[in-house]
Amino acid sequence: MGEQTISRRARLRAETTREIKEIALRLMADGGPDAISLRAIAREMGMTAGAIYSYFPTRDDLITTLITDVYTELVDRAEAARDTVPETDPGGRVIAWAQAVRAWALANPEGFRLIYGDPVPGYQAPEGGAASEAEHRACAGLTGLVAAAWPRAGELHDGDYRWADFDPGLVAQVQEEFPGLPPAAVALALRVWGRMHGLVALEIYGHLSPLANDPAAIYRAEMRDLVRSLGLEPPAEA
Amino acid sequence: MGEQTISRRARLRAETTREIKEIALRLMADGGPDAISLRAIAREMGMTAGAIYSYFPTRDDLITTLITDVYTELVDRAEAARDTVPETDPGGRVIAWAQAVRAWALANPEGFRLIYGDPVPGYQAPEGGAASEAEHRACAGLTGLVAAAWPRAGELHDGDYRWADFDPGLVAQVQEEFPGLPPAAVALALRVWGRMHGLVALEIYGHLSPLANDPAAIYRAEMRDLVRSLGLEPPAEA
């Protein structure tokens, strides 16, 4: 055994925890977010529902963990997509981010609902939001996209903002990553966020598709306009 | 009796139906959308849960009815707000519509979730959407706002669209109300819809407020920019 004494128990525990989350995500993908029931998960694992309480103190904690995992995956995708475009093409990086978000949402609609909707019957997010770290990463990423368009983007949008208008944690992160950037850039980043979110949310929740049979084209047009409104050049193709 | 024979029964039925919906809305406002349970409604009415099945064939039908009512109210508000601004100020009409939507959403967050989110545990919207009529009215209203900015707005936004790209019912309504308007205007209206929806959705679902303590200012800036992107002048004040 030796230094492996922490092993058997801890390893099994980690493995079981992973399996619970994996099954929960599969159930969610199959039957919607409200198919995540402790009893269903336990059934799939050949356990009783009560056993899950050894791993998560309550169902909401499980959901919160899932949200964190899923949100982190989404942000990873967005960052990765952005980084496939060179920094010499800031407009292309915005488009890449936006398209990655939509593509992920369409591929994982239940995940999108989990993050941005009412995930599950009586779920109450913990204070500070369910996945504040991932959310901060997302906002920082968007602020970075705006920062790459600065100061031209700032000239195109008025508004009077102070650092105190925003979450201190986010402010600290932004000030460290992008020194010299004014608070108005954060406000603009949040607006960009909203603009990317709107059409995707409408589409995922089934409001857009019945009305327009090519939501991708509408989203593409909107994102290209967004890029232009930042004073950037949208990429030539697509 | 006479021609009133249809009365007693029918009147009671209508009254009970109204009461069910009213209590459901109150429960939703108090405890969130998932507080709408047939048992809770029946409890408040001094009835058994099964009795409700005389009025709605299933819980989802009740929810669908609620969505229709609530959505209709929202559209009424938006149209009314728009019409407080003269047609000589098309930019002001856009702003009025946008602010009415956000104000209504903040005053009725559960209603907003009911319309645009996962309303309730296992709710499945009927085909064609839960409140397609209200949704068509909303889109027609937005198309009207865009139409008032035409053809200047069209010059600012490229894109190649055909009538076949959109829902036939909506197309018919638009072609009748705004003859001569090209299909690109509908695409732009849907983009406007998404742009209005995004920030409000983020705010209602608690993603924006933790990060920015003045969401109203951000929304206002975004809507003013939206008006400008339509080639219109945003109103001077506020």
Add this chain to the structure above:
DNA sequence: TCCAATTACTACACGGCGTTCAGACTTGTC
């Protein structure tokens, strides 16, 4: 090596939910 503590789990119970069904009671129609 054996003991005590921790952990993982089962079995059962509680109250909540939507839904169904048989029966009772009321209302309207011939």
Add this chain to the structure above:
DNA sequence: GACAAGTCTGAACGCCGTGTAGTAATTGGA
């Protein structure tokens, strides 16, 4: 007055999250 339709009760079924008592296994320390 008879018969049908509508309205409601009460009990049941099978879901759900959660708590609790008890059992079996694993672990760390004496």
